[in-house]
Amino acid sequence: MSQSAPPKALTATDIRARKGTTPLVCLTAYTTPVAKIADGECDLVLVGDSVGMVLHGLPSTLAVTMEMMILHGQAVARGLSKALMVVDMPFASYEESPAQALRNAARLMAETGCGAVKLEGGCHMAETIRFLVQRGIPVMAHIGLTPQSVNALGGYHVQGKGEDAAQILKDAKAVSDAGAFSVVLEKVPAALADEITAQIPIPTVGIGASAGCDGQILVIDDMLGLFDQFKPNFVKRYAHLAQDATRAVSAYATEVRARDFPAAEHIFTDKTAIKGEKS
Incomplete structure:
Protein backbone atom coordinates (compact mmCIF):
# COMPACT_ATOMS: atom_id res chain seq x y z
CA MET A 1 0.00 0.00 0.00
CA SER A 2 1.46 3.35 -1.00
CA GLN A 3 1.79 5.98 1.68
CA SER A 4 0.47 9.47 1.08
CA ALA A 5 3.08 12.14 0.60
CA PRO A 6 3.68 14.48 3.54
CA PRO A 7 1.99 17.87 3.23
CA LYS A 8 3.95 20.50 1.36
CA ALA A 9 4.95 23.41 3.52
CA LEU A 10 3.43 26.71 2.48
CA THR A 11 5.75 29.43 1.22
CA ALA A 12 5.62 33.21 1.27
CA THR A 13 4.57 33.05 -2.39
CA ASP A 14 1.64 30.80 -1.44
CA ILE A 15 0.55 33.22 1.26
CA ARG A 16 0.77 36.20 -1.11
CA ALA A 17 -1.41 34.34 -3.61
CA ARG A 18 -4.18 34.06 -0.99
CA LYS A 19 -5.01 37.76 -1.36
CA GLY A 20 -8.79 38.15 -1.51
CA THR A 21 -9.53 34.44 -1.12
CA THR A 22 -10.13 32.26 1.94
CA PRO A 23 -8.94 34.19 5.01
CA LEU A 24 -5.50 33.27 6.31
CA VAL A 25 -5.38 31.62 9.72
CA CYS A 26 -2.31 32.73 11.68
CA LEU A 27 -1.15 32.22 15.26
CA THR A 28 2.04 32.59 17.23
CA ALA A 29 3.94 29.63 18.65
CA TYR A 30 7.13 29.37 20.70
CA THR A 31 7.48 25.65 21.49
CA THR A 32 7.38 22.35 19.63
CA PRO A 33 4.16 20.96 21.21
CA VAL A 34 2.23 24.16 20.56
CA ALA A 35 3.60 24.37 17.02
CA LYS A 36 2.26 20.88 16.33
CA ILE A 37 -1.19 21.95 17.49
CA ALA A 38 -1.13 25.16 15.44
CA ASP A 39 0.13 23.37 12.33
CA GLY A 40 -3.10 21.40 12.09
CA GLU A 41 -5.15 24.50 11.28
CA CYS A 42 -2.83 27.42 10.55
CA ASP A 43 -1.53 28.72 7.24
CA LEU A 44 1.17 30.79 8.94
CA VAL A 45 2.81 30.37 12.33
CA LEU A 46 4.71 33.34 13.72
CA LEU A 62 12.38 45.33 23.73
CA ALA A 63 14.77 43.03 25.61
CA VAL A 64 14.22 40.04 23.30
CA THR A 65 17.47 38.91 21.66
CA MET A 66 18.46 37.18 18.44
CA GLU A 67 19.48 34.17 20.51
CA MET A 68 16.00 33.91 22.03
CA MET A 69 14.35 34.14 18.63
CA ILE A 70 16.66 31.48 17.19
CA LEU A 71 16.11 29.10 20.13
CA HIS A 72 12.33 29.35 19.91
CA GLY A 73 12.39 29.30 16.11
CA GLN A 74 14.26 26.02 16.17
CA ALA A 75 11.75 24.57 18.61
CA VAL A 76 8.77 25.66 16.50
CA ALA A 77 10.34 24.31 13.32
CA ARG A 78 10.36 20.82 14.84
CA GLY A 79 6.60 20.97 15.21
CA LEU A 80 5.62 22.24 11.75
CA SER A 81 5.09 20.37 8.51
CA LYS A 82 2.51 22.50 6.66
CA ALA A 83 2.34 26.07 7.90
CA LEU A 84 4.75 28.79 6.81
CA MET A 85 7.03 29.69 9.71
CA VAL A 86 7.83 33.39 10.07
CA VAL A 87 10.27 34.64 12.71
CA ASP A 88 10.20 38.13 14.18
CA MET A 89 13.34 40.20 13.91
CA PRO A 90 13.91 41.52 17.44
CA PHE A 91 14.34 45.15 18.40
CA ALA A 92 17.62 46.73 17.23
CA SER A 93 18.47 43.82 14.92
CA TYR A 94 17.48 45.61 11.69
CA GLU A 95 16.90 49.34 12.22
CA GLU A 96 20.53 50.47 11.90
CA SER A 97 20.91 49.74 8.19
CA PRO A 98 19.79 47.38 5.42
CA ALA A 99 23.15 45.62 5.73
CA GLN A 100 22.57 44.95 9.43
CA ALA A 101 19.09 43.70 8.64
CA LEU A 102 20.46 41.33 5.98
CA ARG A 103 23.04 39.84 8.34
CA ASN A 104 20.49 39.14 11.05
CA ALA A 105 17.69 38.02 8.74
CA ALA A 106 20.06 35.61 7.01
CA ARG A 107 21.13 34.26 10.38
CA LEU A 108 17.52 33.73 11.46
CA MET A 109 16.71 31.85 8.27
CA ALA A 110 19.88 29.76 8.32
CA GLU A 111 19.65 28.76 11.97
CA THR A 112 15.88 28.19 12.24
CA GLY A 113 14.86 27.13 8.74
CA CYS A 114 12.06 29.70 8.70
CA GLY A 115 10.46 30.67 5.41
CA ALA A 116 10.31 34.41 6.10
CA VAL A 117 11.07 37.11 8.65
CA LYS A 118 8.85 39.87 10.03
CA LEU A 119 9.91 43.39 10.87
CA GLU A 120 8.07 46.44 12.14
CA GLY A 121 7.78 49.81 10.40
CA GLY A 122 6.24 51.49 7.38
CA CYS A 123 7.71 54.10 5.05
CA HIS A 124 10.98 54.39 6.96
CA MET A 125 11.60 50.62 6.63
CA ALA A 126 10.67 50.34 2.95
CA GLU A 127 14.30 50.59 1.81
CA THR A 128 15.30 47.79 4.17
CA ILE A 129 12.41 45.57 3.07
CA ARG A 130 13.35 46.09 -0.59
CA PHE A 131 17.00 45.34 0.19
CA LEU A 132 16.11 42.05 1.88
CA VAL A 133 13.59 40.92 -0.72
CA GLN A 134 16.00 41.61 -3.57
CA ARG A 135 18.46 39.30 -1.81
CA GLY A 136 16.06 36.40 -1.45
CA ILE A 137 14.61 36.98 2.03
CA PRO A 138 10.80 37.08 2.15
CA VAL A 139 9.54 39.81 4.48
CA MET A 140 6.27 40.16 6.34
CA ALA A 141 5.73 43.80 7.31
CA HIS A 142 4.01 45.12 10.45
CA ILE A 143 2.41 48.55 10.72
CA GLY A 144 -0.07 50.40 12.89
CA LEU A 145 0.71 49.68 16.52
CA THR A 146 4.29 48.43 16.42
CA PRO A 147 5.17 47.11 19.91
CA GLN A 148 8.91 47.66 19.48
CA SER A 149 8.14 51.39 19.18
CA VAL A 150 5.85 51.48 22.21
CA ASN A 151 7.95 54.14 23.96
CA ALA A 152 7.86 56.44 20.95
CA LEU A 153 4.14 55.83 20.47
CA GLY A 154 3.35 56.60 24.09
CA GLY A 155 1.80 53.24 24.87
CA TYR A 156 -0.31 50.53 23.28
CA HIS A 157 -2.84 52.86 21.70
CA VAL A 158 -4.93 52.54 18.54
CA GLN A 159 -3.02 53.98 15.59
CA GLY A 160 -4.42 55.71 12.50
CA LYS A 161 -7.23 57.73 14.00
CA GLY A 162 -8.41 60.84 12.16
CA GLU A 163 -5.65 62.63 10.26
CA ASP A 164 -3.15 59.91 11.21
CA ALA A 165 -4.98 57.46 8.94
CA ALA A 166 -3.27 58.91 5.87
CA GLN A 167 0.16 58.01 7.27
CA ILE A 168 -0.84 54.41 8.02
CA LEU A 169 -2.16 54.08 4.47
CA LYS A 170 1.14 55.45 3.13
CA ASP A 171 2.99 52.93 5.29
CA ALA A 172 0.92 50.07 3.87
CA LYS A 173 1.55 51.14 0.28
CA ALA A 174 5.26 51.64 0.98
CA VAL A 175 5.86 48.15 2.40
CA SER A 176 3.78 46.61 -0.38
CA ASP A 177 5.69 48.48 -3.09
CA ALA A 178 8.96 47.44 -1.42
CA GLY A 179 8.12 43.77 -1.90
CA ALA A 180 6.68 42.55 1.41
CA PHE A 181 4.54 39.45 0.80
CA SER A 182 2.01 40.41 3.50
CA VAL A 183 1.49 43.01 6.19
CA VAL A 184 0.21 42.83 9.75
CA LEU A 185 -2.21 45.63 10.67
CA GLU A 186 -2.23 45.96 14.44
CA LYS A 187 -4.75 47.99 16.40
CA VAL A 188 -6.00 50.26 13.62
CA PRO A 189 -9.61 51.37 13.05
CA ALA A 190 -11.68 48.86 11.09
CA ALA A 191 -12.56 51.29 8.31
CA LEU A 192 -8.89 52.09 7.76
CA ALA A 193 -7.97 48.39 7.74
CA ASP A 194 -10.67 47.77 5.12
CA GLU A 195 -9.39 50.64 2.99
CA ILE A 196 -5.82 49.35 3.16
CA THR A 197 -6.97 45.83 2.32
CA ALA A 198 -8.77 47.15 -0.75
CA GLN A 199 -5.89 49.31 -1.96
CA ILE A 200 -2.80 47.09 -1.68
CA PRO A 201 -2.13 43.86 -3.62
CA ILE A 202 -0.69 41.86 -0.73
CA PRO A 203 -2.63 40.13 2.06
CA THR A 204 -3.41 42.10 5.20
CA VAL A 205 -3.35 40.17 8.46
CA GLY A 206 -5.34 41.83 11.20
CA ILE A 207 -4.86 41.89 14.94
CA GLY A 208 -7.27 44.33 16.49
CA ALA A 209 -8.15 45.58 13.00
CA SER A 210 -11.05 44.32 10.86
CA ALA A 211 -12.78 41.07 9.92
CA GLY A 212 -12.36 42.33 6.36
CA CYS A 213 -8.61 41.75 6.43
CA ASP A 214 -7.21 38.91 4.33
CA GLY A 215 -6.33 37.01 7.51
CA GLN A 216 -6.16 37.20 11.29
CA ILE A 217 -3.45 36.57 13.86
CA LEU A 218 -3.47 36.29 17.64
CA VAL A 219 -0.91 35.42 20.28
CA ILE A 220 -1.82 31.81 21.01
CA ASP A 221 -1.31 32.16 24.76
CA ASP A 222 -3.84 35.02 24.74
CA MET A 223 -6.55 33.14 22.86
CA LEU A 224 -6.02 29.98 24.96
CA GLY A 225 -6.19 31.93 28.21
CA LEU A 226 -2.67 30.93 29.24
CA PHE A 227 -1.30 34.47 29.47
CA ASP A 228 -3.56 36.30 31.88
CA GLN A 229 -1.47 39.20 33.19
CA PHE A 230 -3.63 41.39 30.99
CA LYS A 231 -6.10 40.85 28.16
CA PRO A 232 -5.97 43.10 25.08
CA ASN A 233 -9.50 44.17 24.17
CA PHE A 234 -9.15 42.66 20.69
CA VAL A 235 -8.50 39.15 22.02
CA LYS A 236 -11.23 36.51 22.17
CA ARG A 237 -10.60 33.77 24.70
CA TYR A 238 -11.28 30.41 23.08
CA ALA A 239 -10.21 28.53 26.23
CA HIS A 240 -9.21 29.25 29.82
CA LEU A 241 -6.20 26.99 30.24
CA ALA A 242 -4.52 29.04 32.97
CA GLN A 243 -7.60 28.55 35.15
CA ASP A 244 -7.66 24.82 34.32
CA ALA A 245 -3.97 24.52 35.15
CA THR A 246 -4.42 26.36 38.44
CA ARG A 247 -7.20 23.98 39.46
CA ALA A 248 -5.10 20.98 38.45
CA PHE A 268 6.15 0.24 41.57
CA THR A 269 6.72 -2.94 43.56
CA ASP A 270 9.25 -5.69 43.09
CA LYS A 271 6.76 -7.47 40.82
CA THR A 272 5.79 -4.45 38.75
CA ALA A 273 6.70 -4.55 35.07
CA ILE A 274 8.32 -1.22 34.29
CA LYS A 275 7.30 -0.25 30.78
CA GLY A 276 7.69 3.13 29.16
CA GLU A 277 7.74 5.14 32.36
CA LYS A 278 9.15 8.65 32.35
CA SER A 279 10.16 10.96 35.14
Missing part, protein backbone atom coordinates in the same frame (compact mmCIF):
# COMPACT_ATOMS: atom_id res chain seq x y z
CA VAL A 47 7.53 32.93 16.19
CA GLY A 48 6.77 36.33 17.67
CA ASP A 49 8.98 38.48 19.84
CA SER A 50 5.95 38.41 22.14
CA VAL A 51 7.74 35.34 23.49
CA GLY A 52 9.63 37.75 25.74
CA MET A 53 6.46 38.76 27.56
CA VAL A 54 4.54 35.49 27.28
CA LEU A 55 7.23 32.97 28.22
CA HIS A 56 10.07 34.97 29.74
CA GLY A 57 8.14 37.43 31.90
CA LEU A 58 9.60 40.56 30.33
CA PRO A 59 7.62 43.82 30.56
CA SER A 60 7.82 44.41 26.79
CA THR A 61 9.40 42.95 23.65
CA VAL A 249 -2.06 22.13 40.44
CA SER A 250 -4.28 22.84 43.46
CA ALA A 251 -5.81 19.35 43.26
CA TYR A 252 -2.33 17.81 42.97
CA ALA A 253 -1.05 19.76 45.98
CA THR A 254 -4.07 18.71 48.06
CA GLU A 255 -3.56 15.02 47.24
CA VAL A 256 0.17 15.14 47.96
CA ARG A 257 -0.36 16.77 51.35
CA ALA A 258 -3.07 14.21 52.19
CA ARG A 259 -0.85 11.36 50.95
CA ASP A 260 -3.56 10.42 48.46
CA PHE A 261 -1.03 10.69 45.64
CA PRO A 262 0.68 8.56 44.58
CA ALA A 263 -1.91 5.80 44.87
CA ALA A 264 -1.18 2.10 44.41
CA GLU A 265 -1.51 2.31 40.64
CA HIS A 266 1.14 5.03 40.46
CA ILE A 267 3.96 3.23 42.30
Whole structure:
Protein backbone atom coordinates (compact mmCIF):
# COMPACT_ATOMS: atom_id res chain seq x y z
CA MET A 1 0.00 0.00 0.00
CA SER A 2 1.46 3.35 -1.00
CA GLN A 3 1.79 5.98 1.68
CA SER A 4 0.47 9.47 1.08
CA ALA A 5 3.08 12.14 0.60
CA PRO A 6 3.68 14.48 3.54
CA PRO A 7 1.99 17.87 3.23
CA LYS A 8 3.95 20.50 1.36
CA ALA A 9 4.95 23.41 3.52
CA LEU A 10 3.43 26.71 2.48
CA THR A 11 5.75 29.43 1.22
CA ALA A 12 5.62 33.21 1.27
CA THR A 13 4.57 33.05 -2.39
CA ASP A 14 1.64 30.80 -1.44
CA ILE A 15 0.55 33.22 1.26
CA ARG A 16 0.77 36.20 -1.11
CA ALA A 17 -1.41 34.34 -3.61
CA ARG A 18 -4.18 34.06 -0.99
CA LYS A 19 -5.01 37.76 -1.36
CA GLY A 20 -8.79 38.15 -1.51
CA THR A 21 -9.53 34.44 -1.12
CA THR A 22 -10.13 32.26 1.94
CA PRO A 23 -8.94 34.19 5.01
CA LEU A 24 -5.50 33.27 6.31
CA VAL A 25 -5.38 31.62 9.72
CA CYS A 26 -2.31 32.73 11.68
CA LEU A 27 -1.15 32.22 15.26
CA THR A 28 2.04 32.59 17.23
CA ALA A 29 3.94 29.63 18.65
CA TYR A 30 7.13 29.37 20.70
CA THR A 31 7.48 25.65 21.49
CA THR A 32 7.38 22.35 19.63
CA PRO A 33 4.16 20.96 21.21
CA VAL A 34 2.23 24.16 20.56
CA ALA A 35 3.60 24.37 17.02
CA LYS A 36 2.26 20.88 16.33
CA ILE A 37 -1.19 21.95 17.49
CA ALA A 38 -1.13 25.16 15.44
CA ASP A 39 0.13 23.37 12.33
CA GLY A 40 -3.10 21.40 12.09
CA GLU A 41 -5.15 24.50 11.28
CA CYS A 42 -2.83 27.42 10.55
CA ASP A 43 -1.53 28.72 7.24
CA LEU A 44 1.17 30.79 8.94
CA VAL A 45 2.81 30.37 12.33
CA LEU A 46 4.71 33.34 13.72
CA VAL A 47 7.53 32.93 16.19
CA GLY A 48 6.77 36.33 17.67
CA ASP A 49 8.98 38.48 19.84
CA SER A 50 5.95 38.41 22.14
CA VAL A 51 7.74 35.34 23.49
CA GLY A 52 9.63 37.75 25.74
CA MET A 53 6.46 38.76 27.56
CA VAL A 54 4.54 35.49 27.28
CA LEU A 55 7.23 32.97 28.22
CA HIS A 56 10.07 34.97 29.74
CA GLY A 57 8.14 37.43 31.90
CA LEU A 58 9.60 40.56 30.33
CA PRO A 59 7.62 43.82 30.56
CA SER A 60 7.82 44.41 26.79
CA THR A 61 9.40 42.95 23.65
CA LEU A 62 12.38 45.33 23.73
CA ALA A 63 14.77 43.03 25.61
CA VAL A 64 14.22 40.04 23.30
CA THR A 65 17.47 38.91 21.66
CA MET A 66 18.46 37.18 18.44
CA GLU A 67 19.48 34.17 20.51
CA MET A 68 16.00 33.91 22.03
CA MET A 69 14.35 34.14 18.63
CA ILE A 70 16.66 31.48 17.19
CA LEU A 71 16.11 29.10 20.13
CA HIS A 72 12.33 29.35 19.91
CA GLY A 73 12.39 29.30 16.11
CA GLN A 74 14.26 26.02 16.17
CA ALA A 75 11.75 24.57 18.61
CA VAL A 76 8.77 25.66 16.50
CA ALA A 77 10.34 24.31 13.32
CA ARG A 78 10.36 20.82 14.84
CA GLY A 79 6.60 20.97 15.21
CA LEU A 80 5.62 22.24 11.75
CA SER A 81 5.09 20.37 8.51
CA LYS A 82 2.51 22.50 6.66
CA ALA A 83 2.34 26.07 7.90
CA LEU A 84 4.75 28.79 6.81
CA MET A 85 7.03 29.69 9.71
CA VAL A 86 7.83 33.39 10.07
CA VAL A 87 10.27 34.64 12.71
CA ASP A 88 10.20 38.13 14.18
CA MET A 89 13.34 40.20 13.91
CA PRO A 90 13.91 41.52 17.44
CA PHE A 91 14.34 45.15 18.40
CA ALA A 92 17.62 46.73 17.23
CA SER A 93 18.47 43.82 14.92
CA TYR A 94 17.48 45.61 11.69
CA GLU A 95 16.90 49.34 12.22
CA GLU A 96 20.53 50.47 11.90
CA SER A 97 20.91 49.74 8.19
CA PRO A 98 19.79 47.38 5.42
CA ALA A 99 23.15 45.62 5.73
CA GLN A 100 22.57 44.95 9.43
CA ALA A 101 19.09 43.70 8.64
CA LEU A 102 20.46 41.33 5.98
CA ARG A 103 23.04 39.84 8.34
CA ASN A 104 20.49 39.14 11.05
CA ALA A 105 17.69 38.02 8.74
CA ALA A 106 20.06 35.61 7.01
CA ARG A 107 21.13 34.26 10.38
CA LEU A 108 17.52 33.73 11.46
CA MET A 109 16.71 31.85 8.27
CA ALA A 110 19.88 29.76 8.32
CA GLU A 111 19.65 28.76 11.97
CA THR A 112 15.88 28.19 12.24
CA GLY A 113 14.86 27.13 8.74
CA CYS A 114 12.06 29.70 8.70
CA GLY A 115 10.46 30.67 5.41
CA ALA A 116 10.31 34.41 6.10
CA VAL A 117 11.07 37.11 8.65
CA LYS A 118 8.85 39.87 10.03
CA LEU A 119 9.91 43.39 10.87
CA GLU A 120 8.07 46.44 12.14
CA GLY A 121 7.78 49.81 10.40
CA GLY A 122 6.24 51.49 7.38
CA CYS A 123 7.71 54.10 5.05
CA HIS A 124 10.98 54.39 6.96
CA MET A 125 11.60 50.62 6.63
CA ALA A 126 10.67 50.34 2.95
CA GLU A 127 14.30 50.59 1.81
CA THR A 128 15.30 47.79 4.17
CA ILE A 129 12.41 45.57 3.07
CA ARG A 130 13.35 46.09 -0.59
CA PHE A 131 17.00 45.34 0.19
CA LEU A 132 16.11 42.05 1.88
CA VAL A 133 13.59 40.92 -0.72
CA GLN A 134 16.00 41.61 -3.57
CA ARG A 135 18.46 39.30 -1.81
CA GLY A 136 16.06 36.40 -1.45
CA ILE A 137 14.61 36.98 2.03
CA PRO A 138 10.80 37.08 2.15
CA VAL A 139 9.54 39.81 4.48
CA MET A 140 6.27 40.16 6.34
CA ALA A 141 5.73 43.80 7.31
CA HIS A 142 4.01 45.12 10.45
CA ILE A 143 2.41 48.55 10.72
CA GLY A 144 -0.07 50.40 12.89
CA LEU A 145 0.71 49.68 16.52
CA THR A 146 4.29 48.43 16.42
CA PRO A 147 5.17 47.11 19.91
CA GLN A 148 8.91 47.66 19.48
CA SER A 149 8.14 51.39 19.18
CA VAL A 150 5.85 51.48 22.21
CA ASN A 151 7.95 54.14 23.96
CA ALA A 152 7.86 56.44 20.95
CA LEU A 153 4.14 55.83 20.47
CA GLY A 154 3.35 56.60 24.09
CA GLY A 155 1.80 53.24 24.87
CA TYR A 156 -0.31 50.53 23.28
CA HIS A 157 -2.84 52.86 21.70
CA VAL A 158 -4.93 52.54 18.54
CA GLN A 159 -3.02 53.98 15.59
CA GLY A 160 -4.42 55.71 12.50
CA LYS A 161 -7.23 57.73 14.00
CA GLY A 162 -8.41 60.84 12.16
CA GLU A 163 -5.65 62.63 10.26
CA ASP A 164 -3.15 59.91 11.21
CA ALA A 165 -4.98 57.46 8.94
CA ALA A 166 -3.27 58.91 5.87
CA GLN A 167 0.16 58.01 7.27
CA ILE A 168 -0.84 54.41 8.02
CA LEU A 169 -2.16 54.08 4.47
CA LYS A 170 1.14 55.45 3.13
CA ASP A 171 2.99 52.93 5.29
CA ALA A 172 0.92 50.07 3.87
CA LYS A 173 1.55 51.14 0.28
CA ALA A 174 5.26 51.64 0.98
CA VAL A 175 5.86 48.15 2.40
CA SER A 176 3.78 46.61 -0.38
CA ASP A 177 5.69 48.48 -3.09
CA ALA A 178 8.96 47.44 -1.42
CA GLY A 179 8.12 43.77 -1.90
CA ALA A 180 6.68 42.55 1.41
CA PHE A 181 4.54 39.45 0.80
CA SER A 182 2.01 40.41 3.50
CA VAL A 183 1.49 43.01 6.19
CA VAL A 184 0.21 42.83 9.75
CA LEU A 185 -2.21 45.63 10.67
CA GLU A 186 -2.23 45.96 14.44
CA LYS A 187 -4.75 47.99 16.40
CA VAL A 188 -6.00 50.26 13.62
CA PRO A 189 -9.61 51.37 13.05
CA ALA A 190 -11.68 48.86 11.09
CA ALA A 191 -12.56 51.29 8.31
CA LEU A 192 -8.89 52.09 7.76
CA ALA A 193 -7.97 48.39 7.74
CA ASP A 194 -10.67 47.77 5.12
CA GLU A 195 -9.39 50.64 2.99
CA ILE A 196 -5.82 49.35 3.16
CA THR A 197 -6.97 45.83 2.32
CA ALA A 198 -8.77 47.15 -0.75
CA GLN A 199 -5.89 49.31 -1.96
CA ILE A 200 -2.80 47.09 -1.68
CA PRO A 201 -2.13 43.86 -3.62
CA ILE A 202 -0.69 41.86 -0.73
CA PRO A 203 -2.63 40.13 2.06
CA THR A 204 -3.41 42.10 5.20
CA VAL A 205 -3.35 40.17 8.46
CA GLY A 206 -5.34 41.83 11.20
CA ILE A 207 -4.86 41.89 14.94
CA GLY A 208 -7.27 44.33 16.49
CA ALA A 209 -8.15 45.58 13.00
CA SER A 210 -11.05 44.32 10.86
CA ALA A 211 -12.78 41.07 9.92
CA GLY A 212 -12.36 42.33 6.36
CA CYS A 213 -8.61 41.75 6.43
CA ASP A 214 -7.21 38.91 4.33
CA GLY A 215 -6.33 37.01 7.51
CA GLN A 216 -6.16 37.20 11.29
CA ILE A 217 -3.45 36.57 13.86
CA LEU A 218 -3.47 36.29 17.64
CA VAL A 219 -0.91 35.42 20.28
CA ILE A 220 -1.82 31.81 21.01
CA ASP A 221 -1.31 32.16 24.76
CA ASP A 222 -3.84 35.02 24.74
CA MET A 223 -6.55 33.14 22.86
CA LEU A 224 -6.02 29.98 24.96
CA GLY A 225 -6.19 31.93 28.21
CA LEU A 226 -2.67 30.93 29.24
CA PHE A 227 -1.30 34.47 29.47
CA ASP A 228 -3.56 36.30 31.88
CA GLN A 229 -1.47 39.20 33.19
CA PHE A 230 -3.63 41.39 30.99
CA LYS A 231 -6.10 40.85 28.16
CA PRO A 232 -5.97 43.10 25.08
CA ASN A 233 -9.50 44.17 24.17
CA PHE A 234 -9.15 42.66 20.69
CA VAL A 235 -8.50 39.15 22.02
CA LYS A 236 -11.23 36.51 22.17
CA ARG A 237 -10.60 33.77 24.70
CA TYR A 238 -11.28 30.41 23.08
CA ALA A 239 -10.21 28.53 26.23
CA HIS A 240 -9.21 29.25 29.82
CA LEU A 241 -6.20 26.99 30.24
CA ALA A 242 -4.52 29.04 32.97
CA GLN A 243 -7.60 28.55 35.15
CA ASP A 244 -7.66 24.82 34.32
CA ALA A 245 -3.97 24.52 35.15
CA THR A 246 -4.42 26.36 38.44
CA ARG A 247 -7.20 23.98 39.46
CA ALA A 248 -5.10 20.98 38.45
CA VAL A 249 -2.06 22.13 40.44
CA SER A 250 -4.28 22.84 43.46
CA ALA A 251 -5.81 19.35 43.26
CA TYR A 252 -2.33 17.81 42.97
CA ALA A 253 -1.05 19.76 45.98
CA THR A 254 -4.07 18.71 48.06
CA GLU A 255 -3.56 15.02 47.24
CA VAL A 256 0.17 15.14 47.96
CA ARG A 257 -0.36 16.77 51.35
CA ALA A 258 -3.07 14.21 52.19
CA ARG A 259 -0.85 11.36 50.95
CA ASP A 260 -3.56 10.42 48.46
CA PHE A 261 -1.03 10.69 45.64
CA PRO A 262 0.68 8.56 44.58
CA ALA A 263 -1.91 5.80 44.87
CA ALA A 264 -1.18 2.10 44.41
CA GLU A 265 -1.51 2.31 40.64
CA HIS A 266 1.14 5.03 40.46
CA ILE A 267 3.96 3.23 42.30
CA PHE A 268 6.15 0.24 41.57
CA THR A 269 6.72 -2.94 43.56
CA ASP A 270 9.25 -5.69 43.09
CA LYS A 271 6.76 -7.47 40.82
CA THR A 272 5.79 -4.45 38.75
CA ALA A 273 6.70 -4.55 35.07
CA ILE A 274 8.32 -1.22 34.29
CA LYS A 275 7.30 -0.25 30.78
CA GLY A 276 7.69 3.13 29.16
CA GLU A 277 7.74 5.14 32.36
CA LYS A 278 9.15 8.65 32.35
CA SER A 279 10.16 10.96 35.14
